[in-house]
Amino acid sequence: xxxxxxxxxxxxxxxxxxxxxxxxxxxxxxxxxxxxxxxxxxxxxxxxxxxxxxxxxxxxxxxxxxxxxxxxxxxxxxxxxxxxxxxxxxxxxxxxxxxxxxxxxxxxxxxxxxxxxxxxxxxxxxxxxxxxxxxxxxxxxxxxxxxxxxxxxxxxxxxxxxxxxxxxxxxxxxxxxxxxxxxxxxxxxxxxxxxxxxxxxxxxxxxxxxxxxxxxxxxxxxxxxxxxxxxxxxxxxxxxxxxxxxxxxxxxxxxxxxxxxxxxxxxxxxxxxxxxxxxxxxxxxxxxxxxxxxxxxxxxxxxxxxxxxxxxxxxxxxxxxxxxxxxxxxxxxxxxxxxxxxxxxxxxxxxxxxxxxxxxxxxxxxxxxxxxxxxxxxxxxxx
Numbered sequence: 001x002x003x004x005x006x007x008x009x010x011x012x013x014x015x016x017x018x019x020x021x022x023x024x025x026x027x028x029x030x031x032x033x034x035x036x037x038x039x040x041x042x043x044x045x046x047x048x049x050x051x052x053x054x055x056x057x058x059x060x061x062x063x064x065x066x067x068x069x070x071x072x073x074x075x076x077x078x079x080x081x082x083x084x085x086x087x088x089x090x091x092x093x094x095x096x097x098x099x100x101x102x103x104x105x106x107x108x109x110x111x112x113x114x115x116x117x118x119x120x121x122x123x124x125x126x127x128x129x130x131x132x133x134x135x136x137x138x139x140x141x142x143x144x145x146x147x148x149x150x151x152x153x154x155x156x157x158x159x160x161x162x163x164x165x166x167x168x169x170x171x172x173x174x175x176x177x178x179x180x181x182x183x184x185x186x187x188x189x190x191x192x193x194x195x196x197x198x199x200x201x202x203x204x205x206x207x208x209x210x211x212x213x214x215x216x217x218x219x220x221x222x223x224x225x226x227x228x229x230x231x232x233x234x235x236x237x238x239x240x241x242x243x244x245x246x247x248x249x250x251x252x253x254x255x256x257x258x259x260x261x262x263x264x265x266x267x268x269x270x271x272x273x274x275x276x277x278x279x280x281x282x283x284x285x286x287x288x289x290x291x292x293x294x295x296x297x298x299x300x301x302x303x304x305x306x307x308x309x310x311x312x313x314x315x316x317x318x319x320x321x322x323x324x325x326x327x328x329x330x331x332x333x334x335x336x337x338x339x340x341x342x343x344x345x346x347x348x349x350x351x352x353x354x355x356x357x358x359x360x361x362x363x364x365x366x367x368x369x370x371x372x373x374x375x376x377x378x379x380x381x382x383x
Contacts, residue, residue, distance in 0.1 A: 004041060004042070005041065005042035005045055006042075007038060007041075008038050008039050008040070008041040008042035008043070009039070009042050011035040011036070011038040011039040012035070012036070012039035012236070012239070012240060014035050015032050015035035015036050015039060015240075015243050016239075016243075018031060018032055018035070019032060019243060019246075026250055026253075026254040028247075029246075029247040029250035029251055029254065030247070030250075030251055030254060030255070032243055032246070032247040033243075033244060033247040033248065033251045035243075036240045036243040036244045036247070036270075037244070037266075037270050039236075039240045039243075040237060040240055040270050043233045043236045043237050043240065044233075044237075044276070044277045044278075045277055046229055046232075046233045047229075047230060047233040047234070047237075047277075047278070048277045048278035048281060049221075049229070050221070050225075050226040050227070050229040050230045050233070051226075051230065051278050052278065052281065052282070053221040053223075053225075053226045054223065054226045054227070054230075057223055075094060075095070075098045075268075075302060075306060076306055076309075076310075077237070077238045077241040077242070078094055078241045078244060078245055078267055079091045079094055079095065079306070079310055080310070080313070081241065081242055081245040081246075082094070082245050083310065083313070083314055083317065083325055083328060084317070084322060084323040084324070084325055085245070085323060085324055086323070086324030086325060086326055087249070087259075088314075088326055088328050089259065089260070089263075090248070090249075090259055090260075090262070090263045090267075091263075091310065091328060092263075092328070092332055092333075092336070093259070093260045093262075093263025093264045093267075093336070094263040094264070094267045094268055095302055095306065095307050095310075096263075096264055096268075096332060096336040096339065096340060097263055097264035097265055097267060097268025097269075098268045098298075098299075098302045098306075099138075099299050099302050099303055099340055099343070100264065100268065100339060100340065100343050100368065100371060101268040101269055101276075101368075102295055102298040102299040102302070103295065103299050103343045103344065103347045103364070104343055104347070104364045104365065104367055104368035104371075105269065105276065105364075105365065105368050106276045106279050106294070106295050106298065107279070107292070107295040107347060107361070107364055108361040108362070108363070108364030108365035108368060109276060109279070109280055109361065109365065110279040110280055110282070110283035110288075110291040110292070110294075110295065110361065111283065111356045111357065111358060111360055111361025111362075111364065112358045112361035112362060112365065113280045113283050113284050113361075114280075114282075114283025114284055114286065114288055114291065114356070114358075115283075115356060115357040115358030115359075115360075115361060116358050118286070118357075118358075119357070120355050120356065120357045121283070121286060121288040121355070121356050121357070122288065122354055122355050122356075123288040123289045123291070123292045123351075123354055123355075123356070124289055124292075124354060125352070125353060125354030126354075127186075127289075127292070127293065127296070128292070128296075128348075128351045128352055128353075128354055129352065130185070130186070131296040131297075131300065132348040132351075132352060134178075134182055134300050134304065135296070135299065135300065135303075135344045135347070135348060136344065136348075137175075137178065137304070138175075138299075138300065138303030138304060138340075138344070139337075139340055139341050139344050141171055141175055141303065141304075141307075141330065142303075142330065142332050142336070142337050142340055143337055143341070144171075145164070145167055145168060145171060145329065145330040145331050145332075146331055146332055146333075146334065146337050148163075148164070148167055148331075149164060149331040152164070164329050164331055165327050165329060167329075167330070168311050168327075168328070168329040168330040168331070169311065169312065169315065171308070171330055172307070172308030172309075172311040172312055172330070173308070173312075175303075175304045175305075175307070175308040176304070176305065176308050176309065176312075178304060179300070179301075179304035179305045179308075182300070182304070244267060244270060245267075248262050248263075248266070248267060249262075257376070258375070258376070258377075258378060258379060260375055260378060261372075261375045261376045261378070264336075264372075264375045265372050265375060265376070278294060279291045279294045279295060282294070288356060292351065292356075295347075307330070310328055311328050311329065311330060313328075314326070314327055314328035315327060335374070335375070335378060339371050339374075339375075342367065342371075343367065343371075346363070346364065346367060347364065350363070350364070
């Protein structure tokens with residue numbers, strides 16, 4: 001892993017040199033995109049180590065929440081950069097991809113990694129039940145603006161754009177309020193519900209073997225050091241995100257890929273690298289409480305915080321005349337809505353009992369692969 005991290009840091013430097021030296025070209029965009037993608041790896045690893053140490057000191061709920069927050073910084077920065085350039089469809093595609101990636105790719109990989117050589121793993125079923133309700137609300141928030149859009153079109157609403165903007169703004173405000181209430185519920189009024197399950201037992205041998213474990217060679221990180229490294233890693237991912245957004249459109253055009261596929265799959269996978277690595281390590285250590293908290297909280301933060309926040313931010317950017325920004329709405333395409341709906345249904349169905357195994361993880365990865373193939377072949381015009 002040391003050499004992989006070294007390669008990642010070298011890739012970041014190379015991408016920055018490339019950006020400020022060579023003239024713009026398709027080849028430069030492709031190379032920059034690849035280098036920036038590799039550069040996320042060591043930053044995600046660093047973020048994962050810091051989060052593990054925080055989780056040991058704060059418990060699975062706070063640890064998972066912190067990881068989700070810092071991990072989603074990449075998605076937020078990618079979205080803001082794209083929004084500044086007027087690429088609202090790419091923004092919505094990347095948000096959809098983040099939800100799908102967290103629920104299916106991150107969650108599925110964690111279940112496979114943790115469940116291999118184990119009959120089953122357990123996590124807090126009460127937490128799963130609460131998160132299931134919030135995920136259902138997130139699906140409704142995506143579904144109804146889309147239904148409103150198609151209904152208004154059929155009724156030939158002459159002010160459809162204005163009405164969609166109002167629906168998006170007010171829905172976003174409600175979602176942000178619900179997200180804040182959810183934090184109050186999980187971290188204060190009902191925090192006892194989200195403590196570790198009674199039969200939860202962390203695998204001491206796995207912890208000892210894990211290079212990023214608090215019980216391994218990095219033991220002794222203080223909360224201050226962990227938070228500082230999280231901030232440094234988040235800033236680094238922000239720089240890499242700017243390089244990715246700057247080259248993504250050219251990469252899609254040069255390789256003949258749909259911009260929707262780039263947003264939903266490629267940018268989302270890169271943006272989810274932090275959550276992915278940490279959730280897998282936690283699952284291997286038999287800490288499925290933290291692993292599943294990362295999976296749920298990352299998805300919920302995108303759906304209930306990042307998305308409505310970006311809708312309100314876009315209104316401010318338009319008012320300030322920043323770049324090529326346009327009003328972002330909550331009208332997602334039918335394919336995006338259905339993809340999120342199916343993902344939420346299968347994740348809730350499999351996880352509602354508070355138990356997982358490697359085969360359930362394999363099913364989540366299979367659904368993610370199916371959705372990725374479908375998004376690869378959908379033309380941008382149809383989206």
